[in-house]
Amino acid sequence: MSEMQTPPRRPKGHRPQVFDDPAIDQLHAAFVALASELSVAFDRIDTLERLLEQRAGVSRVEIDDFHPDERAAADRAIRRADVAERLLRPFRDFREDQLARAERGEQHSPGIAAG
Amino acid sequence: MQAFKQHDMLPESSHDEQARQDFVMAFRGHLSGALMPGAYRVYHQRVEPAFRAARGRAPADQEEVRQVMTQDPYYQFWSAMQRRSQEMLWESVIEPTERQLPELIGRSRKLSKKTLAKGRKGTLRLDPALVVPKYHTAADIHLQPGGYHTDFTADDVAAGVVYDKGINIYMGGALGPENNLTGDTLLAYFREKHPQSRPARILDMGCAIGNCAVPWGRAFPDAELHAIDVGAPVLRYAHARAQALGVPIHFSQQNAEATDFEAGSFDLVVSHIMLHETSKSALVRILKECHRLLRPGALMLHLEIPRGKTVIEKFMHNWESYNNNETFCRYMTNIDLKSEAVKGGFDPAKTRMDEFVPKLDVAQMNYTESFFWNILAAHR
Numbered sequence: 242m243s244e245m246q247t248p249p250r251r252p253k254g255h256r257p258q259v260f261d262d263p264a265i266d267q268l269h270a271a272f273v274a275l276a277s278e279l280s281v282a283f284d285r286i287d288t289l290e291r292l293l294e295q296r297a298g299v300s301r302v303e304i305d306d307f308h309p310d311e312r313a314a315a316d317r318a319i320r321r322a323d324v325a326e327r328l329l330r331p332f333r334d335f336r337e338d339q340l341a342r343a344e345r346g347e348q349h350s351p352g353i354a355a356g
Numbered sequence: 357m358q359a360f361k362q363h364d365m366l367p368e369s370s371h372d373e374q375a376r377q378d379f380v381m382a383f384r385g386h387l388s389g390a391l392m393p394g395a396y397r398v399y400h401q402r403v404e405p406a407f408r409a410a411r412g413r414a415p416a417d418q419e420e421v422r423q424v425m426t427q428d429p430y431y432q433f434w435s436a437m438q439r440r441s442q443e444m445l446w447e448s449v450i451e452p453t454e455r456q457l458p459e460l461i462g463r464s465r466k467l468s469k470k471t472l473a474k475g476r477k478g479t480l481r482l483d484p485a486l487v488v489p490k491y492h493t494a495a496d497i498h499l500q501p502g503g504y505h506t507d508f509t510a511d512d513v514a515a516g517v518v519y520d521k522g523i524n525i526y527m528g529g530a531l532g533p534e535n536n537l538t539g540d541t542l543l544a545y546f547r548e549k550h551p552q553s554r555p556a557r558i559l560d561m562g563c564a565i566g567n568c569a570v571p572w573g574r575a576f577p578d579a580e581l582h583a584i585d586v587g588a589p590v591l592r593y594a595h596a597r598a599q600a601l602g603v604p605i606h607f608s609q610q611n612a613e614a615t616d617f618e619a620g621s622f623d624l625v626v627s628h629i630m631l632h633e634t635s636k637s638a639l640v641r642i643l644k645e646c647h648r649l650l651r652p653g654a655l656m657l658h659l660e661i662p663r664g665k666t667v668i669e670k671f672m673h674n675w676e677s678y679n680n681n682e683t684f685c686r687y688m689t690n691i692d693l694k695s696e697a698v699k700g701g702f703d704p705a706k707t708r709m710d711e712f713v714p715k716l717d718v719a720q721m722n723y724t725e726s727f728f729w730n731i732l733a734a735h736r
Contacts, residue, residue: 246508248450248518252443253503254495254681259426259436269436270443277379277444284375305371321379325386336394336430343402 276328280321287317360524361533364463364600365593367456367517376448381525384441388528391434392672398430399668418670418689425671439679442499442526449521450501453514464513464596472602480595481608488586489611491635495681498526504564504587516565516593523567531567534601538628539568542659543575545712545731546624550655555579555623559649561612561642562630566594566605572626573603582617584610613641620651627658631732632688639691643700650736656702658732662711663689693732707734 260266288307292299309317369377403424407415415421425431453460471477488505496503500522504515523535531537546553556579560569563583573581583605585591591607598605610616612627612634625646631639646656663685664670670689677685697707710731 248454248508248514249501250447250450252446252496252499252501252681254499254683255678257435257439257679259432259439266436269433270440273383273437273440273444276383277376280379280382281372281375284378285371288371307371317378318382321382322386325383326390329386329391332391332430332433333394336398339430340397340401343405 276324280324283320283324284317287313287320359533360529363534363597364467365460365513365517365597366521367452367460369452373448373452376444376451377521377525380441380444380448381528384438384445384525385528387434387437387441391437395425395431395434395672396668398428399425403428404668415667418664418667418674421667421671425668435675435679438675442680445525446500446518446522449518449525450514453517453521457509457512457514457517460513460517461509461511464592465511467596467599470599472599472604476604478595478598478604479606480591481606482588482591483609484588486586486609486611489613489635489638491633491638491684492586495683497633497681498522499681504585504590507589511592512589513593513596515587515589516591516597519590520565520567520593520597534570535565535567536571538659539571541712541729542568542626542628542657542731543571545659545710546655546657547575549733553624553655555655557622558582558624558626559584559617559622561625561627561646562633563594563607564590566598566607568626568628569594569605570598570601570603573598573605580606582606582608582622584608584612584615586611613638613645615645615649617649619648622649623651623654625649625654625656629659629661631658631660631693632663632682632685635684636687636691639696640699643697643702646734647701647736652736654736656697656732656734656736658693660688660693660730660732662728662730693730697732697734702734702736706736707732709733 258266259269285304288304288309289299291313292303292307399421404414407420407424415424426435468480492503492505500515500518502508502515504519506515508514520535523531527537532540555576558572558576558579558581560566560572560581560583563569563585564587566583569581569583573579581604583594584607585594586609588609591609595605595607598607612630631642634642643656650656661673664673674686674689676682694704694707694709698704710733711728712731713728
């Protein structure tokens, strides 16, 4: 083992399928990756804006070396929470609608065989 | 919450690598704090009443809960997101680790030679002939690619680096600046129950990167502290990390089911959330080995995650078992650890299970409505 191998990105073991259609599982997976990349882009824009504020003309090296100070880190944390909130809101609304329906006594019984 | 502490064995993350790690931690915080509790509401208000309406009774066990909850669209959504966040967590830390691996291996070699305060030094003893048990090799625990045991290059430390950074994100930073929470929790329990005790020789089983052993080493600086694991890359990392943190620990690659330590040679044997990663037969063998290793009157302590009290809690806890390669978890739910310890040779009168409430931000915990730790404690 003298040559360096690339560590795998996929874990060994059972991969669960949550939804009846595996495409829905894949869509969810892609959705989270998309959300992550969007968040990365937001962080990068934040870095750019802060650097631009300080001086004109910004190099890539400067961006890679940038570490947020306490204030910037706190601002970023607030925005991250906001992004997550916006992304997840439709699902929470869906849950609340379903719960309201249950309270009104409307039937909803996924997966239960009678008897 | 205290910030995660950068030490000599951790890689630097570039701007975008750090942003990915920050996102996945924030996202998981949202999943566990804002979405997961909704699964309990959905169960109590919708799924359980529907089950009652159909069958005239409540679900009898976690398997019946599984049949209906896994069909529920809200649970399905949360489960898919939780699984994905776990995969992305590892991905976010593998990238910087891989980029800096040659440098990190070089640092681990240097740190290994370092002499610590009072002329003391940690050691590392690897056993290339050791057979890594199937409960590690069959599936990568927690979805960490390659698990704790796979070497991808000579003197590899990657599994340890990835684990150290990964579990910080996994627990939303709740493990503390040195991932020290579980070690500190068991130590707090020990100090509360045995305030006068000063163990001279301590063994930590299933130590992984030694993050739980370090707090014991700091608490008892004069003790001879040993720590074992089956994974070579995590042990190389654990050794270098402990050296970097200045805590002398003797690491060796051994299976806790049968070690080469002398019988009756320890004052204290501990493990931290290790038992549920083993197997039904290994569990008894490990407890037998603890019994063999303790001197008469000495103490064994195993910290474990509770597996839920109600059927819905049991089901939610076992999400890990079905979706996060914690294969043995689902069997642990119905295992009484005290009886297992008795099977291992311990006297029932000197064996107990305790619930211990940690100092922990409950909002950061997954799968549960309230949180405490289980502790199996037994004197030889």
